[in-house]
Amino acid sequence: MAEWFTEQLAIVPGMRAQIEVTKKLASERSQFQKLEVYETTSLGRMLVLDDVIQCTEFDEQSYHEMICQVPLFAHPNPQKVLIIGGGDGGSVRECLKHKSVQEVHLCEIDKRVVDLCLEHIPSMAGKVTDPRVHCHYEDGAAWAKNHPDTYDIIIVDSSDPIGPAEVLFQFPFYESCRNALKSDGILATQAENFLLHAKIIKELLSFGKKLFPISRYYYTQVPTYPGGMIGFTFFSRKHAHDELVDKRFAESGIKAEEFRFWSVDFHKKAFTLPGATMRDFYS
Ligand code: SAM
Numbered sequence: 001m002a003e004w005f006t007e008q009l010a011i012v013p014g015m016r017a018q019i020e021v022t023k024k025l026a027s028e029r030s031q032f033q034k035l036e037v038y039e040t041t042s043l044g045r046m047l048v049l050d051d052v053i054q055c056t057e058f059d060e061q062s063y064h065e066m067i068c069q070v071p072l073f074a075h076p077n078p079q080k081v082l083i084i085g086g087g088d089g090g091s092v093r094e095c096l097k098h099k100s101v102q103e104v105h106l107c108e109i110d111k112r113v114v115d116l117c118l119e120h121i122p123s124m125a126g127k128v129t130d131p132r133v134h135c136h137y138e139d140g141a142a143w144a145k146n147h148p149d150t151y152d153i154i155i156v157d158s159s160d161p162i163g164p165a166e167v168l169f170q171f172p173f174y175e176s177c178r179n180a181l182k183s184d185g186i187l188a189t190q191a192e193n194f195l196l197h198a199k200i201i202k203e204l205l206s207f208g209k210k211l212f213p214i215s216r217y218y219y220t221q222v223p224t225y226p227g228g229m230i231g232f233t234f235f236s237r238k239h240a241h242d243e244l245v246d247k248r249f250a251e252s253g254i255k256a257e258e259f260r261f262w263s264v265d266f267h268k269k270a271f272t273l274p275g276a277t278m279r280d281f282y283s
Contacts, residue, residue: 067091078100
C-alpha cells in the first residue's frame with residue numbers, strides 16, 4: 001500500500017518535500033543517525049538519513065557524476081582520491097571510472113550507511129568492495145587533519161550541516177583539506193542550493209578565497225531534492241575547472257556514454273550562474 005514520505009526542510013523553514021513510497025526496506029538507528037531505505041513508486045530506491053532525502057536511484061547520477069567528474073577531469077593526473085562522507089557509494093563508483101585513480105579512500109563516519117546501501121542499493125554502492133577502495137569509518141574532519149600532502153582530489157560528499165556533518169561546513173575543516181591536498185590538488189564539496197542557501201554558500205566561498213587561488217561554485221539538477229538542484233564548491237590549488245578538461249577527456253579512454261549527466265560541455269556550463277547570484281557570490 002503506497003504512502004507518502006515527507007521531508008520537512010530543516011534548513012528552509014516552511015518548505016517540505018513528499019515522495020510516494022511503496023515499501024520500507026530498512027529502518028534503524030545507528031550511533032550517529034536514523035537510517036531508512038525505501039522503495040518508491042517511480043524513483044527507484046531511496047536513502048533517507050535523519051528524515052532527510054539523500055538520494056534516489058532515479059537521479060543520483062546527476063549528483064555523483066558532477067561532484068566527482070568535475071574535479072577529476074580538471075586535474076592533470078588524479079591518482080589518490082579521498083571521499084569524505086559518501087557512504088552510499090555513488091562517488092566511489094564515479095572515481096573508479098578513471099584508470100589513473102589508483103586508490104580511493106572512503107572516510108565515512110557511519111559504517112551502517114555503507115552496509116545498508118550495499119544490501120539495498122547495489123546500483124550505487126556496489127563498487128565499494130573494489131580492491132582500489134579503502135574504507136575508513138571515522139570522522140572526515142579528523143582524517144583530513146591527520147593526512148597532510150596526501151591527496152590529488154578530495155570530495156566532500158556530505159549530508160546537510162546538521163548533526164555529524166556540521167563540522168564539514170566550518171573553516172578549520174577546509175584548512176585541513178587544503179593541507180591534505182598535494183600542491184596541484186582540488187577539493188569539491190557538496191554545497192547546497194544557490195537559491196535556498198545562499199548564506200551558507202557565501203560563507204564556504206569566503207573560506208575558499210582565503211585558502212585557494214581558485215574558488216568557484218557550480219551546480220546541477222536533482223529533481224528529487226527539494227528545490228530541484230544542488231551545487232558544489234570547486235577549490236583548486238593550481239588548475240582552473242576548464243583548463244584541461246577537453247584534453248583530459250580525450251585521453252581518458254572513458255566513453256561519453258558512461259555518463260548520464262557529465263559531459264565536457266556540461267562541465268564548463270555548470271559554473272554559469274544567474275546574474276544576481278554571480279554578483280552576490282563573486283563581487
Ligand atoms: N551522496 C549523497 C547524495 O546523493 O546527496 C549524500 C550524502 S552521503 C549519504 C552523506 C554521508 O556523510 C552520510 O552517510 C553521513 O554518515 C556522512 N557524514 C556525515 N558527517 C560526517 C563526518 N563528519 N565524517 C564523515 N562522514 C560524515
